[in-house]
Amino acid sequence: MSWGLISEMGYIGIQTTNIEASVWDATQLLGLRETNRADGTVYLSASDVHHELVYVESDVDGVDTFGLVARDGYALRAIRRRVEDEGFQIISERPRGLGIEDGFTFVGPENFVFEIYIGMQQNQASFKSFGPDRYGHLNFHPKDVTGMMKFLHRVLDFRLSDVIGDDFAYFMRCNPDHHGIALVKGQGTLHHHAWETQSIADLGKLGDRLHKAGRELIWGPVRHGAGHNVAAYYVETSGAVVELYTDLEQIYDDNRDPIIWGQDENWWNMWSSYRPEDFRKHGIMPVVREPKNLLR
Template sequence: MGPVTIRTSNLDLSIAEQTHVLGLHEVARDGTRVSLAGVGGRPELTYVATDDENSLELLGLIARDGDALRTVRSRIEDEGLRIIRANPSTPGAPDGFSFVGPEGFAYEVMLRPGAGPAQPDGFGPKRYGHFNFHPENHRSTVEFLTTVLDFRISDTIGSGGSNGYFLRCNSEHHGIAVLRGQGTFHHHAWETQSLIDLAKLGDRLHDLGRELLWAPVRHGAGQNLACYYVEHTGAVVELYADMEHIYDDDRPPVEWSDGSVWWNEWSTTTGYLPSGFREYGIAPAAAH
């Protein structure tokens, strides 16, 4: 999984928020583009200042090597998808390109960026882990991700995946969650090594006069413990720990019914999912 790039109507606020709340630190700045990282120094989240409404610019993916990068680009060209940049926008990435995929969601495929300055002190998540988005035609998006980009299906939600899929590109249970929705990007998620960090995130939000959107929760799909808050742009941020890992590439997908505990193993009663939780999110900029 590579960096997420978000267009923000208030760059200073977005940077301050993720620095003081999530614990990221700045690793690169180029005019109106600022890249942030967790404890490590590789760019994992980039904000771009814009006068337009907040939107999603790019979803980043890391190619295994140069041969894999060339293979993906050839597949994208064969699919007739529009390439919007022939070189990487992510600082430190030695090679890469960007294209517009299904429903206007743009992707940047790159070779792994070099490491920048590590977190000198304070707090912060271990790394960026996954994202969740809500395409209108989620099945065609999953077909694209699995056939063109080689993601594997970990779990399906609803009969035959009628409501969603969890996909992986490494051993972690999911790098992308695809849930049927209104064509928006919902959240970016960050891994922490300590469950105590989930509580500390809630404390920091409280000190700022804010609150968690949902927490604590043990998801059935992925088995991770998680908490969520809403960032300035309208996208949601997740901090999680204890994610399931899958080491068998041929493991059959786990099938979850809509009424099961795939959302939350700790509560199946009415209201176990916060009202309006899935209504948050931002539209892809390439679709505008």
């Protein structure tokens, strides 16, 4: 169910200097499956679509693309007009990679790149092993957090679910999921991409896999106040954080007023006031690929 022009979160694209290590993390730690690879790009998925995570081989580690699914062809064209009216640079008039029927890509505020699309190919998993059910949301830290919030609302029809402090953080939704995009004021980085699983037990199994690999959780499990999800976090090879979560709040009242939290009120963990001091220091910067290098 979606009231606006964007119906769901689509995929996260990341540039990585060690693509095989990144793919290993995604398949052996998180539990995604590889669906395709071509020209230095690897596509991975948790659900029955062509991709929900894309790694692009690069000489830098950084954010490549935020992929968002338009409700239909009309919505795709409407967003295209809004992007033009706002004066944002369109860097591709057609899908940049494999598995997508139609779409366009533009450079949004603070150099974050968005691909708006429809018609992703299905890719049915032959069987279900461990791993999440789907890609759920992302969290990034723009310098102008209120400006980014207004852009997501004005151009892409996202709505506010929770507001944290004054010009500090916003949780925004495009469908009943409490948030598809969370914004926290910061240094212009992607902090984490998040994946929905069925049970809190899966978070424990993730911790076990990390331990066997000589890695560790950097926080969690925790029960967030904003969104109510139970979550655990680790750092992947690129430097981005990965969240595995369950039990996210669903909002079926399209006109529900946002919940307001004080910045120092405990919106981050209903089980404890503890937060790792370096948790928000992780993340990767956006990197804009030149049009001549885009997949055709």
